[in-house]
Amino acid sequence: MPSSCQETGSTQFLLFKIALRSLDLDTAKRCLDKVCNGPNKDIAILYSCALEAQSMGNKDIILKVLSQLLEQADTTTPPEGANLPAIYRTMIRLILSDIQENKTVESGILDTLYSIFQKALNNAVKSKTASEAAADGTLKSMWSTDEYDWFSRNSYNLALRALQHWPPQYALHFSQLCVQLRNYGDARKSIISFREIREKLHPRLTEQSQKDFGERYLGLLSHEFEACVHLEVWDALPRIVEEVAKFGQLQPLRRIGDMILCADAPTATFLLVLENLINHCLRIEKHKIDKIARWIRVLLQKSLQGDLDRAERLVYQILDICQRRAVKHTFC
Incomplete structure (x- = not known):
């Protein structure tokens, strides 16, 4: 056989298959490297290698093939019938x-385990986006409800395992993945569990870890607020606002503000949440109202329709801010 033919993907697959069945793992790995790094990469051949490795039951080879497969799947369209969620599940089971x-x-x-879960999440989002963008509805996502359930359930279980046996940052990582993989109802349950995990972990964390954990928790609070809005759990919204405000950051408060403006919340809840958001932003921004002027207008208009005490309080508050700014400019 000419040397050029020996280097083709199909030939390397045959050599890979023979090497596996002969238990010549070094040769099998070399053939696999040539399939992955050759000039004419064929992801279909890589899938064939994965199936062959799985049929032979060699764990190391299976992981190597699947890792290469997932790397190429990020940039290459998988062959028809390929099931990426199943590949992620197989890799996770092997590592566990x-x-x-x-x-x-x-x-x-x-x-590595966390990165596979993260890649699975990214692929789920990508697949869902592509499916929703298909105008004719013919492109279906590979990610069924059962797939989401499997990944969210297992990431949650790993977060619990991490609490007892692994460094604390992994409890954080897997908890966050669990939240991202669930729907609104399940997401809120997961965030509540995450809050409990955070409280248990706090005494064990270094100062830097506490800061990192806090930043991630802050991100989850926005998800919880969104979930509560969709589920119409209105009583929870003021408490979430107060938790977010403790971090002293404007952007998360603004994000929540945009959500409440679009929500069909009861008037009392809407006014309370928006007023608290305005007050927290004013404290952080040292009484600058430029970036929240729209909120103030909406709050005033809504308050004038039935909560005159709140409207009066808001007017006096804005007048006080304007006076302070006038005095400041006078002495500048």
């Missing part, structure tokens, strides 16, 4: 099997 067998767990394998 390794973790179960080994008494000591290195951070590297935990990072």
